[in-house]
Amino acid sequence: MDLTLDQAKVHYLDSAATVYPKPKRVLERMVELYLQFGVNPGRSGYDLCLVGGGLVDSTRKKLTEFFGGTDPNRLCFTSNASDALNILIQGLVRPGDHVISTVLEHNSVIRPLNHLREKGTIEVDYVPCGDHCILDPDEFGRFLKPNTTLVVVNHASNVIGAVQPIAEIGEFCREHGLLFVIDVAQTAGLVPINMQSLHVDALAFTGHKSLLAPTGIGGLYVREGVTVEPTRYGGTGVRSAHPFHLEEYPYRLEVGTLNLLGISALYLAQDYLAEEGIENIYRHEMALFTKLQEGLQDISGVHLHGTVKLDNRLPVLSFTIDGWDPSDVGTFLDVDYCVACRTGLHCAPLIHEHMGTAPRGTVRFSVGPSNTEEDISVALAAVREIASSHR
Ligand SMILES: Cc1ncc(COP(=O)(O)O)c(C=O)c1O
Structure with missing residues (x-):
């Protein structure tokens, strides 16, 4: 197997799965x-x-x-x-x-x-x-x-x-x-x-x-x-x-x-x-997350699920796009935009029943310590393009 990968190209928004890269x-x-x-x-x-x-x-x-x-x-x-x-x-x-x-x-x-x-x-x-x-x-x-x-x-x-x-x-x-x-x-x-x-x-x-x-x-x-x-x-x-x-x-x-x-x-x-101080790490992640969430809220056809409160929360959110299966969104984000995220039920099926997002689930973005402003703008631009394209 070829284990080479252009790490620099990946916009990793899957820290809720595992934080990557580790320090x-x-x-x-x-x-x-x-x-x-x-x-x-x-x-x-x-x-x-x-x-x-x-x-x-x-x-x-x-x-x-x-x-x-x-x-x-x-x-x-x-x-x-x-x-x-x-x-x-x-x-x-x-x-x-x-x-x-x-x-x-x-x-x-x-x-x-x-x-x-x-x-x-x-x-x-x-x-x-x-x-x-x-x-x-x-x-x-x-x-x-x-x-x-x-x-x-x-x-x-x-x-x-x-x-x-x-x-x-x-x-x-x-x-x-x-x-x-x-x-x-x-x-x-x-x-x-x-x-x-x-x-x-x-x-x-x-x-x-x-x-x-x-x-x-x-x-x-x-x-x-x-x-x-x-x-x-x-x-x-x-x-x-x-x-x-x-x-x-x-x-x-x-x-x-x-x-x-x-x-x-x-x-x-x-x-x-x-x-580093966990409060500083949290502040960094939440600053990026706030931009991400607010940016997604402005995109027509995008729906955020669960909480949209910005206090007392972690930098992880779930969304769907009108007319799109979440897993297809994930594939496009990965293949066309090098944005890594998770799609589906995220091993937590009951909350999706509660939110009405079962059985297809959602697209999940989660921000981690190594994320930058660029990761957020690339992800937002990608979702904007996907949401505006006709299937
Ligand atoms: C809320 C929650 N509980 C438990 C787990 C399980 O953790 P692990 O896969 O490390 O056992 C996870 C992993 O995603 C999680 O998000």
């Missing part, structure tokens, strides 16, 4: 660290192994602080947010439980819940959202049952970008003694997250979006006092004679060799985010 200094230093001590951390007592283990521990500490957690051992690494959400959902419910989730969720929440429902283990309800696709915390009460134990909510949707009223939903959960899990796949690294002030019991994150690590690393944090039953068992590198998987965190929810390369990147990217 060079994170990637280069990650490889340097791996070249120095890319061994199996936590397995042996020689120096290389101890240094690798130290890096893993320091990354747990940095991320615990980043999310407002208190015990770095309760920060467990997984391969991505989907993996983390599976571990949390399957490990927190018991047969007969009722779970409340929302129509904003990604399939990484909907599918584990639906599988458990299908097996007869749990009952599930999905709370609809209101104006601008924002959840109304008061709506959750309507779905409460005597057997409700868990609430799972997306911090911000990957389709429409609205940041949800998590603290208020968290208060509702505390009042009713429910466990509260949030999916911060889209927000981590762009929006400050403090689990304590949000009243969150556990969160799931992925490394490859705004946390600026490569794909294949993610994790979860579980508050003290909350017990997640392990659903996978295996090697931990410690207490090998023990016949069962270890009960203590972080081993409890981690199996097998960790992704040291990905963890190194998370460690380095935490420094990068602290130096």
Whole structure:
């Protein structure tokens, strides 16, 4: 396969799928660290192994602080947010439980819940959202049952970008003694997250979006006092004679060799985010996003879906063009204009039913840290031409 590509030509508006490119200094230093001590951390007592283990521990500490957690051992690494959400959902419910989730969720929440429902283990309800696709915390009460134990909510949707009223939903959960899990796949690294002030019991994150690590690393944090039953068992590198998987965190929810390369990147990217300031990165992306959204609103035949509010949101939007199938728009944007975006349902089918954009979905533009004014003008000019052309 020819792996050469003229990177300079691509106007990448698909950061909600993964941020690209990642900061060079994170990637280069990650490889340097791996070249120095890319061994199996936590397995042996020689120096290389101890240094690798130290890096893993320091990354747990940095991320615990980043999310407002208190015990770095309760920060467990997984391969991505989907993996983390599976571990949390399957490990927190018991047969007969009722779970409340929302129509904003990604399939990484909907599918584990639906599988458990299908097996007869749990009952599930999905709370609809209101104006601008924002959840109304008061709506959750309507779905409460005597057997409700868990609430799972997306911090911000990957389709429409609205940041949800998590603290208020968290208060509702505390009042009713429910466990509260949030999916911060889209927000981590762009929006400050403090689990304590949000009243969150556990969160799931992925490394490859705004946390600026490569794909294949993610994790979860579980508050003290909350017990997640392990659903996978295996090697931990410690207490090998023990016949069962270890009960203590972080081993409890981690199996097998960790992704040291990905963890190194998370460690380095935490420094990068602290130096650059996540508020500055957010401001840069939102300035471009505002131009993009306002430009699209001015194009005849273009319809924005979901929220158009410009505050408390992420730089991701969904639109359709009269007379056009979203996937054809994506193909034209790519082939004729070198604009990379995502089309379809974006792994979040329920929100499209709510918005009336199922089954074809939408075209999604999402702005990232490396985008420039030029990317926005090229994308707007392209959509203008597509919308004005007759099919
Ligand atoms: C809101 C949301 N949740 C979960 C995920 C799953 O993340 P990953 O593919 O890294 O497991 C995504 C990925 O797009 C997402 O946008």
